[in-house]
Amino acid sequence: MKKRVKHVELTLALLAVQLVLGQGASVGQRGQREPVDAYGNALLAVGPLLILARRRWPIAATAGTAAATALYLLGGYAYGPPFISMALMLGWLVIDGRRWAAWAMAAVMLAFFEVYAWLAGNQSWFHVVAISTFMALLMVAAELVRIVRERRATTARAEEEEHRRQASEERLTMARELHDVLAHNISLIHVQAATALHLIDDQPEQARTALATIKAASKEVLGEMRSVLNVLRDGAPRTPTAGLGHLDDLVARSGLNVVLKRLGTRPLPPQVERAAYRIVQESLTNVARHAPDASVVARLEYREDELMIRVTDTGSSTPGVLAELGGGNGIPGMRERATALGGVLSAGPHGSGFQVTARLPLPEERS
Template identity: 50%
Template sequence: MGDMEAGSRLGLLRRLDGPKDVLIPVLIGVLQVMGTRVVQTPQLSDGVLDRVPLDWLGYALLVAGPVALVLRRVHPTAVLLTVVGITSVYAVLGYAYGPCFIALMGAFYAAIVAGRRQVAWLTAGFWYVGLVLYLHLTRSTPGLFHDIAVASFLLLVLVLSEVSRIKHERVAEQARRSSEEALRRASEERLRIARELHDVLAHNISLINVQAGVALHLMDEKPEQARTALAAIKQASKDVLGEMRSVLGVMRQGGEQAPRTPVAGLDGLEELFARFRAAGLRVRPETRGTPRPLPAGVDLAAYRIVQEALTNVTRHAGPQATATVLIEYGPRELTLRVEDDGPPAAVPSRTPGGNGIPGMRERAVALGGTLDARPLPSHGFQVVAHLPIPAFAETR
């Protein structure tokens, strides 16, 4: 029981907005007490108001309202009703008018800003009508001007509170949108990191796996060819480390400065083809149209799609297959086509269910393009990507 009470008190303290929740009520209390002491003297014997002087109960009521305001953020409705009751008792007992209504105005403001608009407006209406009726029934009203002045001031407080509420809600909405945008960017960044690492690792490790198998097979009978395979493994390992450093370096730098290491692009395809040829894959490149600089995003995506498609060829069709790579530069579109002549038995295992094909498709779709991956009618597999090239875009 003691732990629950302690936890409840701790939660209450956390919901308070620091010193401001206490400082403002203290200032209101000082203004109400000192201000009422100043303005009460003319009201005691002016023949119109004839208010009664402050006594211990009057001072207690002037202080009680501000004390209740300490919890205005935690329990705005309860604080509003409490302060309305305290102020009503003060007025009924005949104490002097003046700053005694500051706590009441603060309670209405806190309730409206907290979203208790209906309660605040209804309470204000009932309180004003009740006050006016009481003053008229007891023949203690200062007159019509007093009634209009109180109504105008109360309405002004409510309207200003509504304006402040709208401002607070806009700020909160902007903060919410900023938070959602930050979460979205973080999610996109995680996806980008995963995609880049998958492309780098899958490609090179697949080549290492193929070359290791070749080396084991030829170790005893053809040691020279086995040595060549081991050299290819060493080079692939070096390449994967280099690309990993490049990817991670770009991610560390973020948008602060340009990366110091080159980012993969179509100008690196010849080196990519050489690595696959070293693994035994026959690669036949073909280019149509006039090669030209591409936007960085299109260039990187095109390279990664070709890389992943060739990796899939070595993984599923075997290193002895032949892959044809077509790069076609159109006026507004870059077309990539990777076909292989793998045996029919290899095709069913290459259905788009792994990470490679979805990753390639995500890259294409992110640029507004498309990617299609399917078995060819007789044998082999085909990957076709269409990547739009913006008319006005920054190139590499």
């Protein structure tokens, strides 16, 4: 609707300009050209009125404007006014991508102008060159506008595609975050619930401790899920849902015999800190699933160019309550996190237990 209104406004404006210029040119060229009469004014109105049909029939509208221009000149009327609508129509035809039709019509009109000028007695080379130069400049200008518009459209499409790719990566990251949050906390809740059921009759105080752990874990999973889901909402801050500053809480909630060792310290990029936390979390989840009675050493070593994470457990002769559920996506997920940051992760048997080692590259520390 807005485009239609703009076309009507442009038609009325151009119609007024051509009719007024037609009268002015007729006065200025009195004695040399015929005065503009009703037929001449009708021909001057053709080009502006065909703007309304240009979007639906662009080639026909341009051809009609060119024909009205030719008839205007053949009628002997003053030079000038009809050239405006003809130039606009040819330029629009090029910009809209119908280049061959535009160049063909421009060539036909140029030939007509040259022949008409020769028949009218303007046989100088200057006149020939002037007409040819005007037509060439008009078409080249239209081509330049077309090229600029196409480049802008290409850039806009590339930016939109990049935006979609980033959004897809964010969703994948959030899905991984959600998986890690649920896998760890639900596994912890399951283990502690089994412990509570086992001890509730003989050792109620220890069962109470297990239930308290379940309460804390459920509260934690709800909080982290809310944080992860908030990231998916428009305008939500893109911040890590967990970091290494929460490792002590993670170890305390795990219900495992864990020794946490930190060698050195330095600021870490958010993505590295989040990945490191999730790797430790998933490693402890696997211990809780398969060897809940094992002793665990979680070691973080802050090196100059990398963060080394090593989680080692001693193994257990008693299968975990979740071991019968089989393997999941824990180790592949940890490896994907490390690889995404340019690091490496290995996981496998270590003595009677299991060991996960990850090396995450770090940027050079600024002095």
